[in-house]
Amino acid sequence: MDKYIFEVPIKVRDYELDAQGIVNNANYIHYLEHTRHEFCEYAGLTWDEMNRRGWMPVVRRNDVTYLHSLRSGDTAVSKLWMERRGPRFIFHQDIFNQDGVQAVKAEVTVVSVVDGQPSRGDAMAEAFAEYISK
């Protein structure tokens, strides 16, 4: 059963390729971040607004497995679902190419840093309650 709660299409931009003619590994990290931020906007609370409130969401870990390279002209779809483990919000993110071939499988851990210290994340948990997988 499909656990995804959000998806966004991502067209490869040619400046994201490197000299091997494939999307450089760092740019998938950009795709993953952009997907999370689009999700936050969709869920009603943007990253920008969270920063203004002083919640400062920060990536604690990126664990990214590359399965299939994206290339010029590809349009990927980037999907996610999330869960909470104490102070950590875990985003499970998968990116597929237009043929349904999985390009990337990732687990991204985000914490909320309040006044420079990692917080329990209760405010974020409340804001995204309906999207957090039980």
Add this chain to the structure above:
Amino acid sequence: MDKYIFEVPIKVRDYELDAQGIVNNANYIHYLEHTRHEFCEYAGLTWDEMNRRGWMPVVRRNDVTYLHSLRSGDTAVSKLWMERRGPRFIFHQDIFNQDGVQAVKAEVTVVSVVDGQPSRGDAMAEAFAEYISK
């Protein structure tokens, strides 16, 4: 006669290449910015500190001519000199490869934005007085 007042070496990083195997045109803009910021630090007033003071230096124009492509393994040298034209600070910037071949010739215009409005730039002019070409 040489008007340059500052230079910094820049080693090409392979993620800066695109699928043509040459440094992507946008990355030279990064090199140019990095050179200006290193110059500011050298001159005693960092970009970060200028932002904290509310001077907010902002690029108003990048006019960049590409003469020779940089490639994997190249180490460039990036040079600049500056002048003031009213509220505008003009950085004349040139980048050469390790053989002295010019890669890029640029004129970059920076203004100081105070409280959201372009300022006369007098504070910046005073801070960098000894480096501004007459």
Add this chain to the structure above:
Amino acid sequence: MDKYIFEVPIKVRDYELDAQGIVNNANYIHYLEHTRHEFCEYAGLTWDEMNRRGWMPVVRRNDVTYLHSLRSGDTAVSKLWMERRGPRFIFHQDIFNQDGVQAVKAEVTVVSVVDGQPSRGDAMAEAFAEYISK
């Protein structure tokens, strides 16, 4: 009268911002390139295909004026029209925010490099004939 022949929406991605909270000046160069490449695809001949044919389109000059900063959450529209001046293809590119305020005005010069030498560009001129402004 409007000369634009192509436009594409561009949503700001938060990683494109810098510490001033505005899109970094180099990232507009990425937007401009992406717009040209999307245009080429629309016109029936991708950048990737031009490289395969050995035409290698290369940016010779970026002249970019920054008029209004894009920020988190903005969706811009990026428009262009083009003309030919001998071997040079000039892309006139303008980017506007969602309120119609112009963010960037640019003139980008592209040449076709064949076997390492700038060519007359006749093949490119023929391929894009119906889009080149007289």
Add this chain to the structure above:
Amino acid sequence: MDKYIFEVPIKVRDYELDAQGIVNNANYIHYLEHTRHEFCEYAGLTWDEMNRRGWMPVVRRNDVTYLHSLRSGDTAVSKLWMERRGPRFIFHQDIFNQDGVQAVKAEVTVVSVVDGQPSRGDAMAEAFAEYISK
């Protein structure tokens, strides 16, 4: 006991910051890649040359833990050691700020793709034999 076999200093460039004023999480992936490529050059066989030989080294996994944010003005030192597990080359990479505080801890898996297929990596293993931890 220290297992590192290579290190390179990395000065933060201000365009690598995001709106939170810290280096964006994707840019550490760039630092890690740049460190590996500098190591390859130091070891006598550049990434560029490996591509020319058709070995095409490709990142299979980035597992990156963020411990401390780098900021404007920081100069980090990026260190690595490597081991081989069958076809996979594991780079253990750590980045520290100028005060010795660890910013990032990463394990990066690279494989050699020959003719589009993951290879056993014997050619790469031989080329880097003296650097691979037993």
